Structure formats: C-alpha cells, structure tokens
Amino acid sequence: MRRFILSAAVLIVVGATPGVCSPSDFPAKAISLVVPFPAGGRTDVVCRIVASGLSKELKKPVVVINRPGAGGVLGAREVADAAPDGYTLGCFSSASVSAQYTVPTPISLSEFKLIAVVNTDPAAVAVQYSAPYKSLKDLIEAARSNPGKLRLGTIPGASAQIFAAGLLLGGGVNMVEVPFKGDADGAIALAGNHIDAHVAVPVSYQALVAAKKVRILAVASNQRSSFYGMLPTFKENGIDLSISAFHGIFAPNRTPPIALSRVAEAIEAAMQSTEVRDTMNKVGAGWANINGEKADAFLQQQDVTYKNIITQLKLDEAHQVQK
Numbered sequence: 641m642r643r644f645i646l647s648a649a650v651l652i653v654v655g656a657t658p659g660v661c662s663p664s665d666f667p668a669k670a671i672s673l674v675v676p677f678p679a680g681g682r683t684d685v686v687c688r689i690v691a692s693g694l695s696k697e698l699k700k701p702v703v704v705i706n707r708p709g710a711g712g713v714l715g716a717r718e719v720a721d722a723a724p725d726g727y728t729l730g731c732f733s734s735a736s737v738s739a740q741y742t743v744p745t746p747i748s749l750s751e752f753k754l755i756a757v758v759n760t761d762p763a764a765v766a767v768q769y770s771a772p773y774k775s776l777k778d779l780i781e782a783a784r785s786n787p788g789k790l791r792l793g794t795i796p797g798a799s800a801q802i803f804a805a806g807l808l809l810g811g812g813v814n815m816v817e818v819p820f821k822g823d824a825d826g827a828i829a830l831a832g833n834h835i836d837a838h839v840a841v842p843v844s845y846q847a848l849v850a851a852k853k854v855r856i857l858a859v860a861s862n863q864r865s866s867f868y869g870m871l872p873t874f875k876e877n878g879i880d881l882s883i884s885a886f887h888g889i890f891a892p893n894r895t896p897p898i899a900l901s902r903v904a905e906a907i908e909a910a911m912q913s914t915e916v917r918d919t920m921n922k923v924g925a926g927w928a929n930i931n932g933e934k935a936d937a938f939l940q941q942q943d944v945t946y947k948n949i950i951t952q953l954k955l956d957e958a959h960q961v962q963k
Contacts, residue, residue, distance in 0.1 A: 666726060666899050670701040673889075674730045676715025678708045682925075686887045687731035689919050690758050693910030698902070704731075711739045713747050720751040722892050726899025729755070730890040734799055737939075737946045742955055752890040754939050755900055756907045757930040759887040759920070761841035762861035762868070763803035766854045768833050776858040776877035779837055783813035790815045793826035793838035799885050800826075803839040805949045806860070810879040830854055841885050842868050843924025860884070867926050883945050886928075888935070904931050 673691050677683045684706060691702040707715035712735050722728035730752065740746045765776055773779040783790050792815040794804040804817060818835050820826035823844035830838040831853035838854075848854040859865075860874045860883045874881045889907060891900060910916050911929040920927040930938050 666902050667698055667700045669727065670703055671698070671726070671903075672705050672722075672728045673702050674705050674707050674715045674719050674728065676707055676709075676712035676730070676732065676736075679706050683731070683733045683735075683887060685923055686759050686920070686925050689916060689923070689925075690731065690887075690889070690907070690910065693913055693916040694903075694906050696913075697906035697909045710745065711743045712736055713739055713743055713745060716747045716752075719890065720747060720892055724892040724894040724896075726891065726895050726903065728892065729903065731758075731887060732890055733887050734885045734942065734946070737943050738799070738802060738950060740943075741947055741950050749890075749939065749943065751893055753893055753895060753900060754935050755889045755891055755904050755931065756911075757886055757888040757928050757935050757938055758907060758911060759925050760861075760884045760928045760930075761843065761886070761924075761926050762859040762882075762884045763800075763806065763839055763874075764842045764845070764856050764859045764868075764871070765807060766827070766830060766838050766840075766845050766849075766856045767836065768830055769852050769855050771836070771855070773837075773857065775872065776874065776879070779857060780811040780813055780877070780879070783811065783815050787814045788816060790837065791818050791835040792816065793818050793820055793829060793835045795820055795822065795826070795840075800839055801955075802946060802949050803860070803883060805953050806881045806883050806945070807839060807874075807879065809949065809952060810874065810881040827854065841924075842871075846924055865926070881945070882941070884942065886938075886942065888939070907931070 675684050675687045688704050691704050694702040707718055716730060716736060719728055719730035740748055767773050792804055794800045794817050796819045808815060823840040826838045827844050827848055829835050831848050842856060845854050845856055856871055858872045858874050858877050859868055860881050862882050864870045864873060908929050911927055917927050
C-alpha cells in the first residue's frame, strides 16, 4: 500500500510539473503564436496561414498574437521568457537574424529552438524588360565597366539592403544605391527606367513580369526552383551568395522534445496540405518545411551570411537594420 501511494504521488507530481507532457495530452489547450511585427505585414500574413493549418492538424486553436516593437525584439523576448511547455511559440522572420547585430538591445537566436522553416523567398535581381542585360553576369560586367554609374534600387533598413550589399560585395562592383520606401515603389521605378536594377523577393515583381515590364535575372537560392520559374541562381552567374527572406516557427529553449516533435509533425502535415500551399501561392510566399538538422543548418548559414554583410557594412555599429 505504501508503494502504491508513493507511486501515485510521483505520478501526480510529474503530471503537475511545468514542461512535462506526453503524446496523449499535448496539446491540451490553445497555443499562442507570437508574431513580433504588426498585423497586416508580410510576416503576419505568412504566420496566420501557418497558424490556420496548425490549428487543424493539432485540433486546438493556434492564436496569433502580434507583439511589434524594437525590430522584432519585444515579441522574441516574450517567447524566450515564456514557460517552455510548448504552448507559447514564435513565428519569426529573417529580421530576427539581423536584429541580433543591429538593435541596441538584441536577443540571440541561441535562446530558441527552431522547429521548422515554413517559408523561404530568395533575394532576386530584376531589370527593365527592354534592358540589354539578359543575365546577372551581364549586369555585373556592365557595372564593372561603369563603376558608380548604374543605379540599384533598395530599401534602407530592410532585408533588401542586406540583399543589395550581398550582391555588390559578391560581384565586386560599385553601383549607386537608390532608396525607396517599399518594394512596390522601387519595382515601379524600375519598370519606368528610372533605375537600372532592383533587389527584392520575387513576388515583388510578379505583376510587372507578367506585363513584360521587368525581367528577373537571377535568385540567390542554392538551386533552381519551379516555384520561381526555374530562374538561374546567383552562383550560376559567378556570385557565391545564398540569402533569403524566411519565416520559421521557434520555441523557447528547454521545451520538451515531445512537444517539439508534435508541433513539427503538425507543421509538416500543414505545409503538405493543398489549402496551405494554395494560400501561400496566392500571397506569393514560397512554402517550405525544413526541420531537424536541416533547419539548424539553414539558420546557421543565413546567420553567417547576414552577419558577414552587416559587419562589412558596419551596420552593427549604426543599429540601422530593422524589418
């Protein structure tokens, strides 16, 4: 009888211990998905699509909570400080990588566990449709022959600034960077021949490409993808650069493996669903499901790339880069 009472007591204590869960009881309630940027932005849109798919797979609500501020740091801090029980997750963008080095009070990604990357959109370089450049190599050669003459559209303080810097550093060229408030403004200026080239994610040019106003020369991905029309890569054009805007689902460190595994399985199922894929396609977001060691390797590679570019531009000193 004493052994029975002791065993029962142990089970009660284990069941009540925060962070301890079993396959049968996780999730037992709604999950909060913290988005560290305002509602309506690209990060919010992508994260809500994923949250909807997760809710269906987990059979529990996945509630999106917007916590904007400090370049994404406020929302990330809320996730890092949350109970590591799987019920508070973060949906972070590539801005979380740059923010480690560019904001006054950064938060390190080492405080989280990346469960899966759910979206990747490589940097893309576009020119006016009638421009003489038929490849990225052509554009780089023209820039080398005319240093400081060609005009490159970008967005100061955004991922596009990192993309532009990576292109110029990788190509060893000097172009005049023309600032724009957003991707749409720059793409329209490109179509009107007010600039010579522009950098953004491929979806920024979707309508103009269809109207034969601009042409995408290459994307900074590791390999060609049918999602982007099998466009050539930067590497094929002599620039060793692979850099993307991306979104991933993160959990606080020390979150139980069983919870991480259950969420990872749900993400995989959600990202394979026709509904999620179709919705991602409609908003021009490249869907992905990179998890486990591959996710860790992806994040490490992006971290190194962003940090190298930020350091070379000394943006880490100016604290300029925000989403």
